[in-house]
Amino acid sequence: MYSSLVRLQNTFGFFTTVAFVIAAFIAASDFASPRAPSVATLKTTSLQVVRGRPHYYSSKKEEYAIIKFSLDANLSSLFTWNTKQVFVYVTAEWPSSGAEGNATNQAVIWDTIITAPSADHLSNLGPASLKKLRKSAAGKSIDPSRGLISLKNQKPKYQITHPSGKIAETQDVRLRLHYNVQPWVGVLAWNQNVDYGRWKRLKGDLSKKFALPALKTKAATTGAAGTGTKA
Template sequence: MYNSLTRIQNVFGFFTTVAFVVAAFIAASDFTYDRTPSAHIKTTNVQVVKGRPHYYSTKKEEYAIMKFSLDADLSSLFTWNTKQVFVYVTAEWTSPPSSSASAKSASATNQTNSAVIWDSIITAPSSDHLANIGPATLKKLRKSAAGKAVDPKRGLLSLKNQRPKYQITHPTGRIAETGDVRLRVHYNVQPWVGFLTWSQTEHDFGRWLRMKDGMSRAFTLPAVKKKDEGKKAKA
C-alpha cells in the first residue's frame, strides 16, 4: 500500500495542487493593477485602387489603402505577469441595406464589416527572447530594459503616416465610396499565467477602464481614379 510508486503519486498530486493554487493567485493579481489605456488615431491618406490586392488573387477588384497616425499609451497593460501585448487597428463600417430580396437576407446577418489593416506585438522585458526580430534589435531591447521587470516605455506608440500591413477588400469586389468608415485601436494582453484579455470598448471592469478614445472620425472612401481621366485632363 505504501510502496514507492504510491508515494511518488502522492508527492506529484500535492505538487500539482500547490502549483495550481499559486498560478490562480498570480492570475488574480492582475486585477489589483490599474488599466488606463488611451489612444488617438486619425487617417492621413486614403486611396482606393482597382487591381489584384494579393499575388494569389485570380481577378481584379477594388481595395483600399489607408495610412494613419497613431499615438497610444498602453503602458498600464504591462505588469510583472505580462508576457506580451498584441496591438491591432481595424477599419469598420456598416453595409447599407440592399434592395434585392436575396441580398437582404444575406446582409441582415452581416451588417457590420471589420478588417485588420495593421498589427504589432510588443513584448515585455521578460519575454524579449520570444520576439521574432533580428539580433541587433533584440540586443537594443535587452539593453534598454536591463534590470526592469516592467518597462512602461514599451506601451508608448507614436506612428506618423504609417502604411497599413493589409489592404481592405470586400467579397463583392467593390469598396469605393463606402461611407461611415472608422479606424479603431484594439489590444490583446497575453499573460504568463492566466486568461487572455481583450480591449474593453463599452464598459469598465473594476480597476480596468475601457480605452479612452481609440476611434477615428468617420470618413468616406474615395472613388476609384480611372486612367482615362488623367489622359483627358492632359489633352
C-alpha cells in the same frame, strides 16, 4: 503500507495542487493592477481606392482600399510583471448595406506585437535588434515606455477588400484601435467596452467617420494631367 509508486503519485499530486494555487494567485493579481489605456490621436492621413490584385495569390482583380493613418496611444498601464506581450491592431469598420443584414464589416489594416522585457527572447527580431532591445530592458521587469505608440502617416500592412469586389465610395467608415494582453499566467484580456473595477475601457479608440474615395483609374489620372488651355 503505501508502495513507492503510490507515494510518488501523492507527491506529484501535492506539488501539482500547490502549483495550481500559486498560478491562480498570480492570475488574480492582474485584477489589482489598474489599467487605463487611452488614445490621443487616431485619424486617417491618406485614402486611396484602386483596382487590381491586392495580394499576389489573388485570382482576380478587385477594388481595394489603402488607408494611411496617424496614431498616438498610451498602453503602458497594460504592462505588469505578469505581462508576456501585448498584441495591438487597428481595424477599419463600416456598416453593411441593407442586403447584407445588420452585420458590421471589419478589416485589419495594421498590427504589431509589443513584448515585455521578460519575453524579449520570444521576439521575431534579428540578432542586432534583439541585442539592442535586451540592452534597453536590462534589469527591468516592466518597461512602460513600450506601451507608448506614436505613428505618423503610417502605411497599412493590409489592404481592405470586400467579398463583392467593390469598396469605392463606402460611407461611414471608422478606424478602431484594439489590444490583446497575453499574460504569463492567466487568461487573455481583450479591450473592453465598459469599466470593470480598476480596469478602464479604452478611451478614444474610435476615429471620426470618413468616406472612401471613388475608384482611381488611369483614365481619370490622364485626363487630369492633360487639362489646360493654350495661350
